[in-house]
Amino acid sequence: MRRWVENDNVDMVAGLVASSVTIATTKVLEENNKLGLVNGSAASSITNEHCTPNHIHYAYDTYPLANGTAGAIVKEGGKTWYILTADYAFGHSMEKDVTAVVEKNGGEVIGSIRHPFPTPDFSSFILQAQASGADVIALANAGADTTNAITTAAEFGVTQAGQTIAGLVVFLTDVHALGTEVAQGLQLTTGWYWDMNDEARAWSDRFMEETGARPTMVHAGIYSSTIQYLNAIEKTGSDDSQIVRKQMMDTPINDMFATNGRIREDGRMVHDMYLAEVKTPEESSGEWDLYKIVRTIPADEAFRPLADSSCKLVSSK
């Protein structure tokens, strides 16, 4: 990364997976006044205490994921919560965000376990969560940990016994790996879904042709943010990171990815988010026909309000 920007004259870095790595990387970008378009990472701290004028956080973050999913489940009557937390920075921040949302909506967190990251076998933790008798078992983890936990929960009859599983960071590819039989009814929040409108579908068909799979919100976010970046360069005729960033902030974003999108001064791209539910095997008409969109969360509600921000770039600070 340092070699890219310092020696190889790289102006822009896209993607950026794993929050801890991203936070370190953006510091290098700031030192060198280059630009990063963050799509792969989840931690909301990337545009809060770790914000820089040299990166934009585009597709999603933990704040709307916790708010959307946990908020909806508490309102449906899931009052007592047990949280399985991945034992590293991201998991801890997710646990904190979820606890706040649950308590704000009148629920209660009755227990939590911090499990090692990664954990190949969840049976022991699922058993403990089951024994707690909580209404909801929330998964403050991601990727293989989440799919493992959900598979194990299904195997041990957690949902049949009346407990709800809440996956907080769930990607389309995770649900695809689980299959509708295991994942059906799972509620999740996503920034984008390939089948949500004509524009998204058309783009996803092209993606499918190239790769043989349907894209997740991260793929779409990377594409969209890169196009916005290139458009801004064309408009301004400059590749200076601050001029380009300013131009990107001044341009509302409505494309195959975002609806009502705009980039705020803290570098957060806010746009409509969606509460989705995984279809049952009967409802699903194909391998990738996995979600139904239950509710649209408007851009202004979805993300952490600037008033609560601790970012140094926010003018009121």
Add this chain to the structure above:
Amino acid sequence: MSMIFGVPMAVLYGQLLIGVINGAFYALLSLGLAVIFGLLKIINFAHGAMYMLGAMGTVILFDTLGVNYWVALFLAPVLVGTVGVLIEYFLLRRIAGQDHIYSLLLTFGVALIMQGILTNIYGVSGLRYSMPDVFKGGVNLGFMFLPFYRAWVIVAALIVCFGTWFMIEKTKLGAYLRAGTEDSQLMQGFGINVPLLVSLTYGFGVMLAAFAGVLAAPIYSVTPVMGSHILIVVFAVVVIGGLGSIGGAIITGILMGVVEGLTKTFYPPASSAVIFLVMVVVLMVRPSGLFGKEA
């Protein structure tokens, strides 16, 4: 309900049983490693990749050819075993008699290549494998809900472990194997085809790993990297049991599953480290392992 250190007894029984189930996987995998090291003196870093191939193979066989679970339970280990024989014949044989570090590096390289190729094709988010219908559901034991499949894992693993131990320690074929590795020239002189024996032993060792992979396919997420994590744990198990000790590997595998399970109950954050902690203590007190012969 009676409690131990704030943990209800029922939960504790459940955790012990879960520990035995996970231990069954450790036992199967460390057994294969112990066979390969004990008889061939090869440190097989490709063992995790073979476990992964077993699981991936099960899924791929089902997706492409519709091969069901029971056939895969037999077919996947045989296919992976064949891969093992080829690796032994074309690669490992060239470095026979060299320092252990060569076999370690070679097998590690092979593992990385396999993992890389499969990641390129299938990605890392995992393939889907449905539970065979006969294993759906489970039985309520009073203190926990035991899925039928987990019960089957214990039974299958114990049968295979015991069978392997019996074959190597108690049969004539096992005696040839052990003798061939002690003094291969003498055995050649008696008309035994030692190179073939060595190939087959390596093939058999990786078959055990592939068998564990098939058992894992319906319950763990099947990904090209699933072997790399468990490999390190299994190596620790083998070291604790005593390198090359067949029976030791089996008993230690199950024991470590239980230790890990209890740690997950009493102090979860330490659960991924506890086996290594045990390893450190054992190495300090008994450097040759719990069941190893004194060097």
